[in-house]
Amino acid sequence: MKISVVGTGYVGLVSGVCLAELGHTVICVDVDTAKVDQINRGDSPIYEQGLDELLQKNLGTRLTATTDLERAVHETELSMIAVGTPFDGRAIDLSFVRQAAEMIGDALKTKSAYHVVVVKSTVIPGTTDSVVTPALENASGKKAGADFGVGMNPEFLREGDAVADFMRPDRIVLGACDSRSHGVMRQLYEPFTSANILSTNSRTAEMIKYTANSLLATLISFSNEIGNLCKKSGEVDVAEVMKGVHLDKRLSPIGENGRRIVPAITTFIEAGCGFGGSCFPKDVKALIAYGQSLGESMSLLDAVIRINREQPGQIIAMLKKHFHSLQGVSVAILGLAFKPETDDMRESPAIPVIHTLVEQGARIHAFDPVARNEAKKLFGDAITYAETLEDALADSSAVAILTRWDAFKRLPRLVQAMHPQPLVIDGRRMLDKKDFDRYEGIGMGERSL
CATH class of the missing domain: 3.40.50.720 (NAD(P)-binding Rossmann-like Domain)
Known part of the structure; x- marks a missing residue:
């Protein structure tokens, strides 16, 4: 054609x-x-x-x-x-x-x-x-x-x-x-x-798109709310909680050969520092507005957006737990794009995190494999842009992982070679807490360290 x-x-x-x-x-x-x-x-x-x-x-x-x-x-x-x-x-x-x-x-x-x-x-x-x-x-x-x-x-x-x-x-x-x-x-x-x-018909096709994205966004905010509760519940780690939830055979079926099938949708039932991008935030907000125009309150999706808006604040809260003041603290921000394998920074959780840290006087060294140029459009000279993961870590007092890039799987080895080791804040729960002397993670209770 x-x-x-x-x-x-x-x-x-x-x-x-x-x-x-x-x-x-x-x-x-x-x-x-x-x-x-x-x-x-x-x-x-x-x-x-x-x-x-x-x-x-x-x-x-x-x-x-x-x-x-x-x-x-x-x-x-x-x-x-x-x-x-x-x-x-x-x-x-x-x-x-x-x-x-x-x-x-x-x-x-x-x-x-x-x-x-x-x-x-x-x-x-x-x-x-x-x-x-x-x-x-x-x-x-x-x-x-x-x-x-x-x-x-x-x-x-x-x-x-x-x-x-x-x-x-x-x-x-x-x-x-x-x-x-x-x-x-x-x-x-x-x-x-x-x-x-x-x-x-066209109306149904239009609704399918919004409903699909809103469901995924809801799963993320649900997981983050549970994670925030786990954080306050003592010896409870949301990563282990969700692992147990994923084992429900309705989420992860057991095949005829006895092996577990792990559908991709389980990746949305994990706690993190929030969703971003050009679709989820915009589409959920648009569906809320559409529903309210027809007299529906859209209370659930309102909560999804509110939870997501507040979630990057968890990163700041974990930093403040370890530093009386963020003035002059050197923080390595790992990940700027809203997700890996893209340079898209629209609605990225990194944006409010960096703005808050800059306002509070922290020194930011940011690294992302592909989103550097996009970040410069947003932050200009307010932060330093590292060429490599090693450059970002140099002299850092704290490290915050905000995007689940595979490149960051090298972090345990790099941090273990540093003396003293920086505080590692895992905003995506992608690394093993046992690999670090000082580790904080989304949804990880105080006594589960």
């Missing part, structure tokens, strides 16, 4: 490149000329494992980028809207989605062939039917369902694993206004012969 993807951010570029890898001809569209030029040079504007390689492999043959949306629509059979939907504190901002729909509609005005427009952006239920479709109809002068198709196809891509997730999907959700649109969308994913495909 011939496809145009409007928006070359995280979702748009990954989708476009992967669709090209599947054999489709893809035109990526963006208003940012510099970004378009960068893509056409084979240089991805975002960091994502495996993306550069696939971009360079397909560039010039099955993949191109342009600022000319009208040409892209005229030369393709299906257009995906993959623009941003930021949350302004009250509701998601649909202005970019509406603008993209209007521009596509304007192009459809002079196109005679049937064309399908698919919303890939994460939007609240009703957006495709009540915002995108009217914008397309008004701009084109045509009728959805008769002259062109409209659909909704949410993405389920994990940052850091987005390429693998797209190429090996666990589910494909297709929402559409009619059977013809559904049929065209199914053609798009024909290469995935074993994937589970759910065909539904």
Whole structure:
């Protein structure tokens, strides 16, 4: 198929490149000329494992980028809207989605062939039917369902694993206004012969995306609340508590061979310093706002956000337990991105932790394998950026692990060689407490040291 993807951010570029890898001809569209030029040079504007390689492999043959949306629509059979939907504190901002729909509609005005427009952006239920479709109809002068198709196809891509997730999907959700649109969308994913495909209406497809992310965020905040309780309960360690919970066969089934199957969802039932990124915080807040607009209190999800907002404070509290004042204390911050294998710092727990430490006079030496440049945009010269893990640890009085990078598994050996050993605060519970002389961890009770 011939496809145009409007928006070359995280979702748009990954989708476009992967669709090209599947054999489709893809035109990526963006208003940012510099970004378009960068893509056409084979240089991805975002960091994502495996993306550069696939971009360079397909560039010039099955993949191109342009600022000319009208040409892209005229030369393709299906257009995906993959623009941003930021949350302004009250509701998601649909202005970019509406603008993209209007521009596509304007192009459809002079196109005679049937064309399908698919919303890939994460939007609240009703957006495709009540915002995108009217914008397309008004701009084109045509009728959805008769002259062109409209659909909704949410993405389920994990940052850091987005390429693998797209190429090996666990589910494909297709929402559409009619059977013809559904049929065209199914053609798009024909290469995935074993994937589970759910065909539904657009409102349900939109709700599935929000519900999926809100469930995972809820599991994280639940685990963190239990961890905070364990911290105050004496000889109780949340890592051991959750290990016992995970052994429930409804969470970790026992196979016919007697071996335990450990599903990935158990990684969300672990205590840490909070979730971040471009999806969970924004999507949960947007769903709360949507529910409240319909008269639902959304009390549970309100609590999920509150717990997550407060969770980075656990790192500060553990530091203050060991230092009367943080003024002048040298703290190595390990991990700046909200999760490993990405440079995305949006809503990262590292942000409030670093801001608080700087305000209280601590000297920060931060290290992240890939997020250094993003961190500089946020903190400027307020902190020092280490080139290596060893540089970050040098002369540190305390170490705080905020991202679960595999590179930090070397920490026990490095710290054991230091005299005196710094205090290690494990915000992700990724290391063994027995490997350190001085260790504090999220959810670890006082007498479980």
